[in-house]
Amino acid sequence: MPRLEFKGKVFVENHHLAVPYHELIPVRDKGIGPKANLHDNLILHGDNLAALKALLPTHQRKVKCIYIDPPYNTGNEGWAYNDNVTSPMMQDWLGKVVDREDLTRHDKWCCMMLPRLKLLRDLLTDDGAIFVSIDDNEVHRLRCLMDEVFGEDNFLATLIWQKVFSPKNSAKYFSDDHDFILVYAKDIENWVPNLLERGEEAIKRYTNPDNDPRGAWSSSDLTARNFYSQGTYEVTSPSGRKFRPSVGNYFRVSPEKFKELDADNRIWWGSSGDAMPRLKRYLSDVRHGVIPQTLWTHSDVGHTQGAKKELVSILHFERSEDVFTTVKPTSLVRRILQIATDEDSIVLDTFAGSGTTAHAVLALNKEDGGNRRFVLVECEDYADSITAERVRRVIRGVPAAKDKALKAGFGGTFSYFQLGRPMRKESLLGAGKLPSYETLAAYIFFTATGEEFEPGKVRQEDWYIGASTQYDVFLVYDPDVEQLKRMALTLGVARALPQSGRPRLVFAPTEYLDRDLLHRYGITYQQLPFEIYEAVDRLSA
Template sequence: MRPWNTFVEGDNLDVLRAMAAAGERVDLVCTDPPYNTGHDFAYRDDFRDAGGRPGSRHDAWAAMVRPRLEACHDLLRETGALFVSIDDNEAARLRLLLDEVMGEQNFLAQVVVNLNPKGRQLGRGFATSHEYLLVYARDARRTALDASSAETVDERDFPLLDEGSGRRYRHLPLRNTNKKFNPVTSPTLHFPLWGDPAGGRVATAPFAGAVEVAPVFGDGRPAVWRWSRPLIEERPGDLVCRVVRGRGGERVDVFQRDWLHRDGGRRKKLPTIWLAEEVGSTDTAVAELKELVGHVFESPKPTGLVRRVLGTMPPDAVVLDPFAGSGTTGHAVALANAADGGTRTCVSVNSAEPTRPGSNAHAAGLLTVADITRARLRAVDRLLGGGLDERVGWG
């Protein structure tokens, strides 16, 4: 079995194409390409077709990123997904570029990530406190991505307590509140139920003390149930009949007991705003890296952010980070495996871009950015295990 982490030093475009030629495939691309701050990019590409860097830095940036995204697309399995971090400098262009490369129909989300809660205080204008994650599937109809998490389930959303079992639950209307689903579009889900608002019992056939209950919207128009007749007959104990007050006064309705499971099986859809208190911040990311190899990278990503991304995919996912930076993705993969027993593996790619003379990294003997990635992943292996395969180029 491949070690949890593989680090490849080299130009990522060369490495990605070599991986594809070797028949490699991945389940998840999670990466953080260089943000376009007006500086040169540490890649060998010829940007003359982009009009030259001085006058068209946006075109030059897109010309650098496009072939690498295309190579990632080719490496993704049909069930795979791609997460790309970006800031305001290129968010709009990256979204259009990914629509072309991945297919507009495969766009899943543009997540706002609150990495700097205090906001950047330097410069003019607003104190920017966020970046973005653009999320695409290789094929939205077949993707294994599950945009939910057990960590976002809030026990306070389940205020009711079943005295017999001690389990918490909430009431959800059994009728479908989406008006796209109605007796015309879903005729098999439009049928009467019988319920006892005093005792709460619900059934698909009349019984003593029951009243007939038809599904209706708040304005009185006919609706449909969310459950089929066989499911209702199978789980009558998860339903309750109650008197409610609506626009037209009191009426009888049927509700589902929606249980909070204690075994971790309960999941909740992820929102599209991720707060620093949930996934970490730039400050916590710096502290994580400092603990392993020192303060040697200016803007790492927090492992909590990547672990939330990993949580949307199966625990045996093959992960790729072609712009590995400080090695956050590989670190997060090791943390996730150690926490849940998963068998994820990660390929991290970084070039031998020189670190700046006089910088903390350079002073620590880390003469290239690849040295930083390698040092972190070695430290992760010593701390968490899982192994590390180090390569120069693929093959």
């Protein structure tokens, strides 16, 4: 397969593997809900490359649908390539805004996208799919990158979204009326689209002028151009008129079948009984829905101007320069969700902007009683003031909204996390010392459970470090090298651990209990992180 080459590719091809895990720091008062939790709806504030990596422990192969709307690289979006790739050439790129004068702007964009696409793929379920909004600036390069990461066999469609409702007559050559959405499956063999409900217009075409007890029907031509040896017979209408297919056309059914259909009142001769016969098709017989098409019109899924209006009506920006302009219509993302999610799917958007994806998820859940969850990532400071604020408002209700459900609020919760420092060994093991009991407890609790650590709950005397949704969690540890060498999960320790009747997850340097005993005491044992042992060796030397 031909591959796209671009400047910097050799440095970023495996960059996704080198990205360190980062702490995710819960910011409880920015979310809605009792306790920040990585299994909740999520808004993560930080760069999406690090955020994607941080999501791997909890979300790998769990995301059914990804929708992303990255910078289109138009040359006036003010984005900068900022990935910390250790090559002098790449370092030279850092922090510089990518504008039209930048001769490497397409290379930078590809370098930005490639490692992100690779991590996004790791998060998809085996029956999941990714939808990527883009326009002519990068569509051809994106297609090559997606072929490379997802495999060209997993290409599903290039959707055309008619983004404007009237042409721009001021355009120099052509009015640019559409965006693309590239769609790839993780594995095309496993991906099945949901059929869409028939629109009202389509249903209106089914009527019942002859009060047929089988219900509403519409009729289709009984003749076709395909040669059919038995398809040239003559038929007589109830009014006595004779009909044959026109020259070059043939009835699609044999004379016997025609008689059978007519006797069963499945042939329509027109309201006066003297028109060319047509075949009745009942609404109840046709498929429950329609297969998604690749052309999405503004009247079906909204347009950019409507999207801006919708956002302004929710966020009431005080100054026009604060208005977030690259917003997509909720109805557009909702259409994607209708096609590509089930009622309990996880939906990921790592270029979240104004939070349209979260809005669409909550609205659809409200409508169909689903329990989809969203995960949004936004790097700009407006992750709180725009992204999360929109979500807070649509959850609680938008008093001036025309839509009744939005006015009342869709309900729900979400947790807000700030991307913290990289979790390198050095940050765990400061200045050649072992981490304090509490520092290690925070690290272990969060990485093992994905839930918020509450320092106030720790009772070191019991080895108790907190309760997650699933476990009571314990840490048998002392930051003293000699003590630590002697520590273990023994029968005595197991018996002494407080019991609440819930399963217990115990971290300890080692354990002296066999499987039966662990089972009897309701304990799952987990060894301390490897880095601790390396440090113990180093400090003992």
